[in-house]
Amino acid sequence: MVFLIAGCTFGRPELYYPSGITLNPNTGDIYVSDSSNNRIMQYRYPYESSWGTVVAGGNGYGYNNTQLSNPVGLYFDSSTNSLLIANKDAHNIVRWVLGASNWTLVAGSNNGIQGTTSTLLSFPNDVILDSMGNIYVADGGNSRVQFFLAGQSNGTTIAGVTATPGGNAILLSSPSSLVLDRQLNLYVSDTGNQRVQKFTRL
Structure with missing residues (x-):
């Protein structure tokens, strides 16, 4: 069987070029890189709704530490309750602690170089x-x-x-x-x- 977890089949889609996905093994929640919307979406287990919550980014395309720039790969780090994000167009890897309003730099440039x-x-x-x-x-x-x-x-x-x-x-x-x-x-x-x-x- 196939179940819709995120986005929608008809009407206005919530996701725009989703490209990365990771799982919180403790809760079952999934996180999706909504790349062209420059944000990360959370979908809570047991996925009773296909509408998610923005947990990182969502403040437009840009290089400051409240924005993401075409985020792609994702990894959930259970030891810090955070997401590692391959922030592609900013040429960096950032850490976004769940519940925080900004990222911290892990690798690469903090100004898009x-x-x-x-x-x-x-x-x-x-x-x-x-x-x-x-x-x-x-x-x-x-x-x-x-x-x-x-x-x-x-x-x-x-x-x-x-x-x-x-x-x-x-x-x-x-x-x-x-x-x-x-x-x-x-x-x-x-x-x-x-x-x-x-x-x-x-």
Whole structure:
């Protein structure tokens, strides 16, 4: 069976290009990146209504810390009751604590600057955490995956080569989504190459 959880089938849609989704495993609530509306929506379990609540952004497109700019990938961090958001057009990863009115910077620029250095990002598509709080970012515009130790803003490239898209075994092209398994092997949706790559933990 199929159930409508978010948005609508007919009439005025609530969502506009939804692109990311994450789950709060403690409550069952889901969070959706409503990308073209520059906001994150919450849908409460047991999803009795397909109308959600804005929990992040919703203040127009922009780079200040109350706004989002084409948010895409999402990750719910249960240890801090917050959302990590790949804030794509702002070239950063931000943390939005549920109930707060603004984000704090996790990685990348806080004023919309993109770049190829270890502290900058370019159109990040996804973000995930491991059990130690380390952060992994699909840095789409740089065709790489960046690894940030917990609490650090200086990243290390662990997959791909910075600003070098390609199709051989060590290169990526516009990576868009990330998953870790229990052994911390990394799976990358290598969108530009029409494939999924596995990178084993060193």
